[in-house]
Amino acid sequence: MEPTEDRPTDTGAGDVRPVDVLTVVSVRDVTPAVRRVTLTAPGAVVAAAGPTLSLLVPRVGDPAPHWPQVARDGRIVWPQGSHGVALRSYTARRQDPAAGELDIDFVLHGDGPAATWAAAAAPGAVLGVASAAPLGDAPAGWLLLAGDETALPAISRILAAAGSQTRGIALLEVAGPEEEQQLPAPAGVELRWLHRSAAVPGAPLLADAVAALPRPEGEDLFAWVGAESATVRTVRADLRGRWGLRRPQHHAIGYWRRGRAMSPAG
Ligand SMILES: Cc1cc2nc3c(=O)[nH]c(=O)nc-3n(C[C@H](O)[C@H](O)[C@H](O)COP(=O)(O)OP(=O)(O)OC[C@H]3O[C@@H](n4cnc5c(N)ncnc54)[C@H](O)[C@@H]3O)c2cc1C
Numbered sequence: 001m002e003p004t005e006d007r008p009t010d011t012g013a014g015d016v017r018p019v020d021v022l023t024v025v026s027v028r029d030v031t032p033a034v035r036r037v038t039l040t041a042p043g044a045v046v047a048a049a050g051p052t053l054s055l056l057v058p059r060v061g062d063p064a065p066h067w068p069q070v071a072r073d074g075r076i077v078w079p080q081g082s083h084g085v086a087l088r089s090y091t092a093r094r095q096d097p098a099a100g101e102l103d104i105d106f107v108l109h110g111d112g113p114a115a116t117w118a119a120a121a122a123p124g125a126v127l128g129v130a131s132a133a134p135l136g137d138a139p140a141g142w143l144l145l146a147g148d149e150t151a152l153p154a155i156s157r158i159l160a161a162a163g164s165q166t167r168g169i170a171l172l173e174v175a176g177p178e179e180e181q182q183l184p185a186p187a188g189v190e191l192r193w194l195h196r197s198a199a200v201p202g203a204p205l206l207a208d209a210v211a212a213l214p215r216p217e218g219e220d221l222f223a224w225v226g227a228e229s230a231t232v233r234t235v236r237a238d239l240r241g242r243w244g245l246r247r248p249q250h251h252a253i254g255y256w257r258r259g260r261a262m263s264p265a266g
Contacts, residue, residue: 016069016077019056019128020045022102027121031179034149035106035118036093039127043097049129050092050102051157056128057113059084060120067128076130085128086113087263089255091135093153107149112261136251137161140222143168143189144213146206146235150255151226152181158224159185169213173206173227200258207234215243222249229254 022039030036041049054076058065066083068076076087094103104127106118117125137158143166145155155170167188174180176195185191194205206227223245225235236252239245256262 016071018069019067019130020049021067022046022049022127022129024121024123024125024127025101026123030105030181033108033175033179034152034181035108035121037104037106037118037121037127039102039104040100041102043100045129046095046100046102047097048132050095050132051135051154052133053090053092053104054130054132055088055090055104055114056130057086057088057117058126058128059113060117063126065126065128068130070130074131087130088112088114089262090114091151091153091157093156105153109256135224136253137224138222138248138251139163139166140249141165141167141220142216142218142222143170144210144221144223144239145170145172145189145225146210146223147171147226147255148173148206148228148231149175149179152183154226155224156181156183159183159189162186162189168216171206171209173209204231204234207231207238210235210238219249221245223252225250225252226255229257 020041022041024037025040026038028036056067062084065085066079067085068078071077090104092102093105106115108119109115135154135158143162145158147155164186166186169190169192171192171194173194173196176197180193183191194209196203196205199205223239225232232252232254239250239252
């Protein structure tokens, strides 16, 4: 799911609701490049905020962000003028409504409003959530999961939800061994870590690894892919062409675009 940013719209009083606001309770580095931010909110807000979140990221240090509102049909209604809030897609790595807590793992890629916010995040900081969406996965006897650091939260949730008899492979592209994470998985799913080493994020590592995989037999297959957009396009073409996967058998989404922001900050 690529985020969409809607123009300010006058929907009339009563047609809009406020966004949900979550407050940071703690921050810790899971790996050198991944920062886990734990947020708190009432249980119902936590339960509704995921697994995929349309996150509203304020300027670093803004104690009272000028949030947009959400129209009844889900469109975001932006405030007029400069507000400094950016819309980005993220994944709730963990949702615990009973504890009123939700974790988001941010890749500290060094640029952009979300990565900059995460690098500076501290208890008391706030984030908005405009809407939530599913991960796009589907149960199958054989799973292909392919993604980079940005997709690890989604892949960890898909693996955790997979039945114990599930077979398959997860191709996980990270900078190096220091970026590998513990991901509980069914015994029949191989976790294969691909190290970029000197290559830049979004290098063709993942696409090459998928291209080297023989197509599993049968039709009880599902492929889930989340990574840099050009990589995902290559993988999607391979899965639709060589593997012959039909639309219900795969979900392949560009999670970020090399050299381009996902959408401008307001
Ligand atoms: C459905 C969905 C779920 C996602 N879940 C997560 C998640 O849980 N955790 C997570 O970290 N990301 C996740 N992403 C990816 C995240 O939305 C993008 O990386 C986004 O661009 C980050 O916004 P930003 O403001 O930091 O950078 P932007 O303003 O969007 O981009 C600024 C610059 O940084 C570059 N850039 C962006 N991301 C990366 C990257 N990962 N590596 C190297 N360069 C990069 C861009 O090419 C651009 O040049 C998800 C994306 C989608 C679509």
